[in-house]
Amino acid sequence: MAKLRVPVGPDDHVQGPAAAPITLVEYGDYECPHCGHAYPMIKALQKRSGKQLRFAFRNFPLREIHPYAEAAAETAEFAATHGKFWEMHDLIFENQNSLSEQMLGDLAQRLTLDRQALTEALASGTFAERVRRDFSGGARSGVNGTPTFFINGQRHDGDFELVTLRQAINKAGGK
């Protein structure tokens, strides 16, 4: 059974309390339709589980099959440096079907971020290393497609429908 090699740490984008009994880590790709499908599942799961659940999102862009996945990941990292990672993460998934560099710029503007600064960051790959680090840790942890979830450090090999995830979380000792 594949295990998470990089524990959730200060570098991560995290929702929920550090002391939560369950830590769910997603390796995701903003352009992957399966990740798009999982997005509302995670929201529902967070709503139900409340303080029982800590959720971290890490980048695993499949760049060859998803041409905007890398730019989207770097855009979310750009937003993160302005304290708006989750706002951007959510906006990208909610607009997944119309991804483009133009659209990422529009989303930045909507979050009152500097559009020009984003364009420059994407052009110079300012956040490429950050994204690569996530990817590399994922590859070493046995990420085998997107999305891949880890529940308390163990890879979740089932599907990611709400009921399946809830069962897996219950089994891991959460509610």
Added chain:
Amino acid sequence: MSNVLPAGTPAPDFTLHATPDQTLALKGLRGRPVILAFYPADWSPVCGDQMALYNEVLPEFQRFNAELLGISVDGVWCHAAFSRDRKLHFPLLADFEPKGGVAKLYGVFRDGEGIAERALFVIDKNGTIRWSYCSPIAVNPGADGILEALENLPK
């Protein structure tokens, strides 16, 4: 489950087509580690299937100077189309004639179905298998086992 050749076994040599007009011999790669990734078939319908995943992880493999070879019983033209569609940057070998001949040599052919297992081999620079793994056929094994095996190769 098949009798997968274990670590310590000399890797059986083979020559297979990598493109319609080029062949590739395993022993031609001596001097650097080789990853052999047998898989059942081209055109797996899922996002980020095994070959697409390895395509993305390629830079990590290359840090070990390792050569990645995908192998299935699909023919050269099928591989060419699949490889182009998925923008793969590593060779896919056609274990097509005799069908599954190389998969049989490595103990990873599924007789009833006529396809290869999802089986991985890491071969060291001298041509000895250093790690092998056969995944349940429906489970994409990921790249963690390969990366760990490469890390553990003697320098």
